[in-house]
Amino acid sequence: xxxxxVVMHGTLAGGGYALFAIxxxxxxxxxxxxxxxxxxxxxxxxxxxxxxxVASGLHPLLALPIVAAIMFGLGYLLxxxxxxxxxxxxxxxxxxxxxxxxxxxxxGLLEVFxxxxxxxxxxxxxxxxxSLGGGLAVGLLPLATFMTAVACTLGLxxxxxxxxxxxxxxxxxxDPHTAQLVGIKDKHIYALAMGIAFAVMAVGGVFMGMxxxxxxxxxxxxLIYSFEAVVIGGVGSIWGTLAGAILxxxxxxxxxxxxxxxxxxxxxxxxxxxxxxxxAGLFSRSQP
Amino acid sequence: xxxxSGYTVVLGTRASRVGLLAACIACAVLFTMPFWAGSGTMRxxxxxxxxLALAQMWNLLAGYGGLISIGQQAFVGIGAYGLFxxxxxxxxxxxxxxxxxxxxxxxxxxxxAAITFRLKGGxxxxxxxxxxxxxxxAVSNVQLxxxxxxxxxxxxxxxxxxxRESTTFWIAAAITVGMIALTYWVLRSRFGMALTAIRDSExxxxxxxxxxxxxxxxxxxxxxxxxxxVGALYYLNALRISPGSAFDLNxxxxxxxxxxxxxxxxxxxxxxxxxxxFGLRELLADYGSWYLMALxxxxxxxxxxxxxxxxxxxxxxxxxxxFPVQRRVRLLE
Numbered sequence: 001x002x003x004x005x006v007v008m009h010g011t012l013a014g015g016g017y018a019l020f021a022i023x024x025x026x027x028x029x030x031x032x033x034x035x036x037x038x039x040x041x042x043x044x045x046x047x048x049x050x051x052x053x054v055a056s057g058l059h060p061l062l063a064l065p066i067v068a069a070i071m072f073g074l075g076y077l078l079x080x081x082x083x084x085x086x087x088x089x090x091x092x093x094x095x096x097x098x099x100x101x102x103x104x105x106x107x108g109l110l111e112v113f114x115x116x117x118x119x120x121x122x123x124x125x126x127x128x129x130x131s132l133g134g135g136l137a138v139g140l141l142p143l144a145t146f147m148t149a150v151a152c153t154l155g156l157x158x159x160x161x162x163x164x165x166x167x168x169x170x171x172x173x174x175d176p177h178t179a180q181l182v183g184i185k186d187k188h189i190y191a192l193a194m195g196i197a198f199a200v201m202a203v204g205g206v207f208m209g210m211x212x213x214x215x216x217x218x219x220x221x222x223l224i225y226s227f228e229a230v231v232i233g234g235v236g237s238i239w240g241t242l243a244g245a246i247l248x249x250x251x252x253x254x255x256x257x258x259x260x261x262x263x264x265x266x267x268x269x270x271x272x273x274x275x276x277x278x279x280a281g282l283f284s285r286s287q288p
Numbered sequence: 289x290x291x292x293s294g295y296t297v298v299l300g301t302r303a304s305r306v307g308l309l310a311a312c313i314a315c316a317v318l319f320t321m322p323f324w325a326g327s328g329t330m331r332x333x334x335x336x337x338x339x340l341a342l343a344q345m346w347n348l349l350a351g352y353g354g355l356i357s358i359g360q361q362a363f364v365g366i367g368a369y370g371l372f373x374x375x376x377x378x379x380x381x382x383x384x385x386x387x388x389x390x391x392x393x394x395x396x397x398x399x400x401a402a403i404t405f406r407l408k409g410g411x412x413x414x415x416x417x418x419x420x421x422x423x424x425x426a427v428s429n430v431q432l433x434x435x436x437x438x439x440x441x442x443x444x445x446x447x448x449x450x451x452r453e454s455t456t457f458w459i460a461a462a463i464t465v466g467m468i469a470l471t472y473w474v475l476r477s478r479f480g481m482a483l484t485a486i487r488d489s490e491x492x493x494x495x496x497x498x499x500x501x502x503x504x505x506x507x508x509x510x511x512x513x514x515x516x517x518v519g520a521l522y523y524l525n526a527l528r529i530s531p532g533s534a535f536d537l538n539x540x541x542x543x544x545x546x547x548x549x550x551x552x553x554x555x556x557x558x559x560x561x562x563x564x565x566f567g568l569r570e571l572l573a574d575y576g577s578w579y580l581m582a583l584x585x586x587x588x589x590x591x592x593x594x595x596x597x598x599x600x601x602x603x604x605x606x607x608x609x610x611f612p613v614q615r616r617v618r619l620l621e
C-alpha cells in the first residue's frame with residue numbers, strides 16, 4: 001500500500017474541491033446565503049465552456065476568462081434581481097428559491113445537453129504527468145488545479161484584507177445596516193460578492209470538466225463536497241476551506257483504496273466526525 | 289377555559305366545525321374505498337396519501353419547528369429498508385413491519401439530530417442532505433439488502449392480491465389520517481404552543497422557560513417517524529426497492545413543492561398543495577424534465593410573490609381556518 005501516493009493524489013483532488021468550495025464559503029461569509037444551486041451552477045459553467053470550446057476551437061483554459069466573465073455577470077444579476085429580494089431574517093425563502101433554481105437548472109441542462117457524459121477537450125494537458133522523483137508521479141492537470149486553488153485562495157484573502165472592496169465585504173458581513181450608514185451600497189456589494197463567487201465556480205467547473213467527464217446531474221454532489229470542505233475547514237475562513245477541501249480529498253482517496261463503494265462514503269464520514277468532535281471546524285479561530 | 293377578568297381563550301371557529309365535519313366525511317369515504325374502488329384508483333390514492341403525509345411532516349419541521357431539512361429522504365429510505373429487513377429477513381408480517389420501519393427511522397433520528405443540530409439554518413439543511421447520502425451509500429454496500437440493485441418484497445409471496453391491496457390501502461389511510469390528526473392535536477396542545485413560540489422567536493421562548501433544543505428534537509424525531517412510515521408504506525405498495533429510489537432527493541423536492549405551493553405553516557396548505565401537485569403531474573407527466581422545471585419555477589415564483597402559499601394567502605385575506613391551531617382572546621361583554 002503506497003500511502004504517500006494516496007495522500008498525494010488525495011491532496012491534489014482536494015484542490016479541485018477547494019475551487020468548488022470557495023464560492024460557497026464567500027457567499028456565506030458575506031451575506032449568510034447558502035446557495036443550494038451552487039453545484040448546478042458549477043456544472044453550468046462546464047457546459048458553457050464546452051459550448052465555447054466546441055464553437056471556437058479554443059483550448060478550455062483560453063476559454064476560461066470568457067466563461068468566468070459570463071458567470072460573474074450571471075452571479076451579479078441573480079443576486080441583484082432575485083436573491084436580494086429574499087434575503088432576510090427568515091432563512092427559508094433564500095433556501096427554497098435556490099433549491100427551485102437547482103431543479104430548474106438541472107433539468108434544463110438535461111433537456112439541452114442530454115444525459116450523455118461530456119468532457120472538455122484539454123489535449124495533452126489532461127494526459128501529461130510530472131515526475132516527483134522516488135517513483136512518484138502526478139498528473140499535470142491535477143497539479144495545475146491544485147496550484148490554481150491555492151492562487152484563488154491567496155487572491156481572495158488578499159482582496160478581503162487589503163482592498164476597499166474587501167473592507168466593504170467585511171463591513172457588510174459584520175453589520176449591513178451600519179455599513180449602509182457609511183455609504184456602502186449593500187445590494188451592490190452582495191451582487192459583487194456573488195459575481196466573484198460565480199467566477200471562482202467557473203474556474204472550478206472548467207478544471208473539473210477537463211479532468212473528468214460530467215453530466216447534468218452532478219450538481220448536488222458538487223454542492224455537498226463544497227459544503228463539506230467549508231464545514232470541515234471552519235465556516236467563514238477561506239484558508240480553512242482550502243484545508244478542509246484537502247482533508248476531504250485525502251479522506252476520499254483513502255476510502256477508494258478500500259474499494260470503489262467507499263471513497264465518497266469515507267469523505268462523508270470524516271465530515272460527520274468533524275461535526276461531532278469539532279463543530280466549529282478544524283481551522284476556525286472561534287469556537288461556537 | 290375562563291379567565292379571571294372577563295375574557296375567554298378560544299381555539300375553535302365556525303369554519304373549524306365545518307372542517308371537522310368535512311374531514312369525517314372524507315375519512316368515511318376513504319376507509320370504505322376498498323369495497324367499491326378499482327385497484328388502479330387505490331394505487332394512485334396510496335401514492336397521493338404518501339406524499340400528503342410526507343409533506344405534512346416536512347411542514348411540521350419547517351413551518352412550525354423552523355428546521356429546514358432537505359434530507360427527509362434519509363428517513364423515507366430507512367423506514368422502507370426497515371420494512372424489507374424485518375419482513376424479508378426476520379420473518380415479521382409485512383404489515384406489522386411497516387410500523388417497525390417507522391420506528392427504525394425514529395431511532396436513527398436521535399444520532400442524526402445529535403450531529404446535525406450543531407449546524408444552523410442553511411447549513412443544517414445541507415447537513416441533513418449529507419446524512420441522506422451517507423444512508424444511501426451505506427445501504428448500497430449491504431449485500432443482505434440487495435446492495436446497489438435492491439430487492440423485492442418476497443415476504444408478500446403467496447398473499448392473495450385483493451387482501452394485499454385492501455390491507456395496504458387501509459394502512460395507508462390510517463397512517464395519513466393518523467399523522468394529520470396527531471399533528472393537529474400536537475399543535476393544539478401545550479407542546480404546540482411551545483413550538484409556535486419557538487418559530488416566532490427563539491430567544492423570547494427561551495426566556496419563558498421553553499427547552500428549545502428539546503422541543504426541536506421531539507419534532508425532528510416525530511417527523512422522522514412519520515417519514516419512515518411513509519417510506520415503508522410506499523414500498524409495501526411498490527413491492528420493490530433500490531437505494532437509488534428510496535433515498536432519492538425527489539422525495540423532499542416534492543414535499544417542499546407541496547408545502548410551499550399550498551401554504552407553509554398551515555395544516556390545510558399541504559392538502560391543497562398535494563392536489564395541485566398531482567393535478568400538475570397528470571397534466572405535464574408526458575413532458576419529462578420540463579415538468580420538473582415547471583415545478584421548480586412555480587416554487588420560486590410563489591416563494592417570491594406569495595410566500596404564504598395558496599392557503600396562507602386565502603387565510604390571511606378571509607380569516608378562514610378549517611384546522612385552527614392558534615388561540616384567540618375573546619373579550620366578554
